[in-house]
Amino acid sequence: xxxxxxxxxxxxxxxxxxxxxxxxxxxxxxxxxxxxxxxxxxxxxxxxxxxxxxxxxxxxxxxxxxxxxxxxxxxxxxxxxxxxxxxxxxxxxxxxxxxxxxxxxxxxxxxxxxxxxxxxxxxxxxxxxxxxxxxxxxxxxxxxxxxxxxxxxxxxxxxxxxxxxxxxxxxxxxxxxxxxxxxxxx
Numbered sequence: 291x292x293x294x295x296x297x298x299x300x301x302x303x304x305x306x307x308x309x310x311x312x313x314x315x316x317x318x319x320x321x322x323x324x325x326x327x328x329x330x331x332x333x334x335x336x337x338x339x340x341x342x343x344x345x346x347x348x349x350x351x352x353x354x355x356x357x358x359x360x361x362x363x364x365x366x367x368x369x370x371x372x373x374x375x376x377x378x379x380x381x382x383x384x385x386x387x388x389x390x391x392x393x394x395x396x397x398x399x400x401x402x403x404x405x406x407x408x409x410x411x412x413x414x415x416x417x418x419x420x421x422x423x424x425x426x427x428x429x430x431x432x433x434x435x436x437x438x439x440x441x442x443x444x445x446x447x448x449x450x451x452x453x454x455x456x457x458x459x460x461x462x463x464x465x466x467x468x469x470x471x472x473x474x475x476x
Contacts, residue, residue: 315455315456315459318452318455318456319456321452322448322452325435325439325448328342328359328432328435328436329436329439329440329448332344332436338364339363339364339423340361340362340363340364340423341361341362341364341375341422341423342359342360342361342362343359343360343362343375343387343389343422343433344357344358344359344360344432344433344434344436344437345357345358345359345360345389345433346433346437347405348407349388349389349390349405349406349407349408350373350389350390350391350405350406350407351406351407352406352407353373353391353406354373354389354406354425354428355430355431357430357431357432357433357434357437358428358429358430358431358432358433359428359429359432359433359436360375360389360425360427360428360429360433361425361426361427361428362374362375362422362423362424362425362426363423363424363426364421364422364423365423365424367398368392368395368401368418368421368424369392369395370392370393370394370395371391371392371393372391372392372424372425373389373390373391373392373424373425374389374390374391374392374401374403374421374422374423374424374425375387375388375389375421375422375423375425376388376389376390376403376416376420376421376422377420377422378414378416378420379414379416379420387422388403388405388412389425390403390404390405390406390408390412391403391404391405391406393411396415398418399417399418399419400415400416400417400418401415401416401417401418401421402415402416403416435448
C-alpha cells in the first residue's frame with residue numbers, strides 16, 4: 291500500500307503565493323503592452339478614417355466626461371446632433387482640437403457647434419475641412435491614463451516601476467535557474 295504524501299499548510303501557502311506572483315506578473319505585462327499600444331496610437335494618430343483622442347475639458351458633460359478616450363471616424367457628411375472633433379480656428383495655438391455637438395448645419399460644408407455643458411454656442415462656424423471625425427465610441431476615464439503617461443509621473447508609473455519589477459523578477463529567475471543547473475552538475 292502506497293503512503294499518501296501529505297502537503298503541509300506551509301507548502302500550500304507557498305504554492306498560492308507563487309501562483310499569485312505569476313498572475314500579477316502576467317497582468318503587469320498585459321497592462322504594460324496595452325498602455326504602450328494606446329500611447330503609441332494616440333501619439334502617432336494615423337491619418338486614416340479612425341483617430342483616437344482624449345477629452346481634457348468638461349464642455350461635453352454629461353455626454354462625454356472629462357478623461358474619456360474617444361474614437362472618431364471621418365465621414366463624408368455630418369448632421370445636426372453629431373458629436374464631432376474639429377481643429378479650432380485659433381491663430382494663437384496650432385492644431386487645438388475641440389469635441390462638440392453640431393447644433394446647426396449652415397450649408398453642406400459649414401456647421402455651428404456647442405459643447406453640451408456650455409451655455410452658448412461656439413463663436414466660430416466650422417467648415418467640413420476642420421472636422422477630424424464623428425465620435426463613434428468612448429471609454430470613460432481611459433484618457434486620464436494617456437494624459438498621465440505623457441508626464442514625468444506617468445513615465446515613472448508606467449515605464450520605470452514596471453520595468454524594474456520585470457528586471458528584478460527575471461534576475462531572480464535567472465539566478466535560481468543557474469543555481470539549480472550548477473547544483474545538478476555537482
